[in-house]
Amino acid sequence: MADNTQHSGKKILLLSVSAGAGHARAAEAIRAYAAIADPASTVIHLDVMDYVTSGFRQIYTDFYLKLVNHAPTLWGYLYNFTNEVKRDSSIEKWRRGLERWNAKKLLREIQSFQADAIICTHFLPAEMLSRLIARQELNCPVWVQVTDFDLHRMWIHEGMAGYFAANQEVAFRMRSQGIAAERIHVTGIPIMPAFAQAPTRAICASEFGLDPSKLTIMLMAGGAGLGQLDQLAAQLLQMRFEQMDEAIPFQLIVLCGKNTKALQALQNLALTCPRRLFPIGFTSQVERLMACADLIVTKPGGLTTSECLAMALPMIVNAPIPGQEERNADYVMEQGAALKAIDNLALEFRIRELIAHPQRLNTMREQARRLGKANAAQSVFDIVSANL
Structure with missing residues (x-):
């Protein structure tokens, strides 16, 4: 640097x-x-x-x-x-x-x-x-x-x-x-210097066994505001194209932090959908996981939001704490870098809309890039x- x-x-x-x-x-x-x-x-x-x-x-x-x-x-x-x-x-x-x-x-x-x-x-x-x-x-x-x-x-x-x-x-x-x-x-x-080093998607994906060419969604532990992480992951992985019995092809990274119970449940679920679900426990390599993702579902804390913006990562924000997190969510939504989901169905709907309209996801990515510091x-x- x-x-x-x-x-x-x-x-x-x-x-x-x-x-x-x-x-x-x-x-x-x-x-x-x-x-x-x-x-x-x-x-x-x-x-x-x-x-x-x-x-x-x-x-x-x-x-x-x-x-x-x-x-x-x-x-x-x-x-x-x-x-x-x-x-x-x-x-x-x-x-x-x-x-x-x-x-x-x-x-x-x-x-x-x-x-x-x-x-x-x-x-x-x-x-x-x-x-x-x-x-x-x-x-x-x-x-x-x-x-x-x-x-x-x-x-x-x-x-x-x-x-x-x-x-x-x-x-x-x-x-x-x-x-x-x-x-x-x-x-x-201020966010860690690693977020300014822009690791390449291909390199980071190979480190975690991810396919760099596949649409990748990341769910952070804050997503517990939408329900149990394993249940939410199962719901998302069951998403299918409308009017056809075909799974929507994407990978799901789930960050559990120190929630060992959620990690174990997700690891069990991952056995039923190999190479689609990637549960991650506590890690100091969040920036390398973000480099693999096309979209993140997260709570809008000031630091997490700043990290996402620095990585040009579009957000779906959920369960913001009234007060400071609501204001953070308002900011990134007004700027076009995020959407908001109030429950599981809203989250599924927004993901479906972004998959159906990839240009909108690209626009959100460019807005996040513009805001990132x-x-x-x-x-x-x-x-x-x-x-x-």
């Missing part, structure tokens, strides 16, 4: 929060690029939740995950409520006080590291550091990377050196919140380094 930026071996601290995987993945992407571009620099990544009390961690991460998985409508309400509540309201003062009381260990760690710059991929550390800056207890620049295609009010804080936005609309919203235009950089959302991590690191 070519890079003409001059780096100087500085100390950069990345702060994320393990409320969902996206914030940490964005931080890790920046760290991975930094290791390639400037090995002389010391770049470390801390999860804020490792430095707070166990009670606060349970409230902040465990409660969040329970809400989005079991009460998504309630989470959507809270997302909108916290976006609109006034900063000087009693509930906001109570929340900030709770954060201060629980973050003393984190603040000591930050001060001991003596960073030349800090990059926050979650709004919580940005808010904590904003207070330190206001009290003149922190004098290094703090940057904020927004990790969705929407801007929630809680991302905006006084004293930040700059903001990184996913797209022009997020930048527009930042300016409307009083952020100076010169402090806003439209970089995209595979080098976002490079852009973020280079901008921060250039301002030291």
Whole structure:
């Protein structure tokens, strides 16, 4: 990866929060690029939740995950409520006080590291550091990377050196919140450097035993929102051309992540349809699997969406979490890079339509390619380094 930026071996601290995987993945992407571009620099990544009390961690991460998985409508309400509540309201003062009381260990760690710059991929550390800056207890620049295609009010804080936005609309919203235009950089959302290396379909397909010439659909574990993965895979593989008893010829990759039960069920199903179903467990080679695919069915998290766009991979989004994922889904659908399926039948119908109209799938691919920002991590690191 070519890079003409001059780096100087500085100390950069990345702060994320393990409320969902996206914030940490964005931080890790920046760290991975930094290791390639400037090995002389010391770049470390801390999860804020490792430095707070166990009670606060349970409230902040465990409660969040329970809400989005079991009460998504309630989470959507809270997302909108916290976006609109006034900063000087009693509930906001109570929340900030709770954060201060629980973050003393984190603040000591930050001060001991003596960073030349800090990059926050979650709004919580940005808010904590904003207070330190206001009290003149922190004098290094703090940057904020927004990790969705929407801007929630809680991302905006006084004293930040700059903001990184996913797209022009997020930048527009930042300016409307009083952020100076010169402090806003439209970089995209950081993803791992491997997504910028564009592995060829033929090479990657041979690695996984796939036929590179056959239409390939990829289903990620987030597809559980449409039902059990093995049942959904079976339904898709049973699809036949209308008015003829002939299976629609495509391959199906199913990423199960750490769901070993789903992986076993899919492996059993694969025995009944050899060379059509390819179940994959946890893998660090998602970009190589995406290189084999013509279409992906996935939840529209900010990082996953950015990875798909970087790989010019059209999406069918399903079961978006109300709030940030709904906004992500809206963005890629408005831009023509994705469709939405609300249930299994909708998913089957959309796949049938795209197979019947391949030009539409090609158009979606070109729109995804236009939106993709595979080098976002490079852009973020280079901008921060250039301002030291």
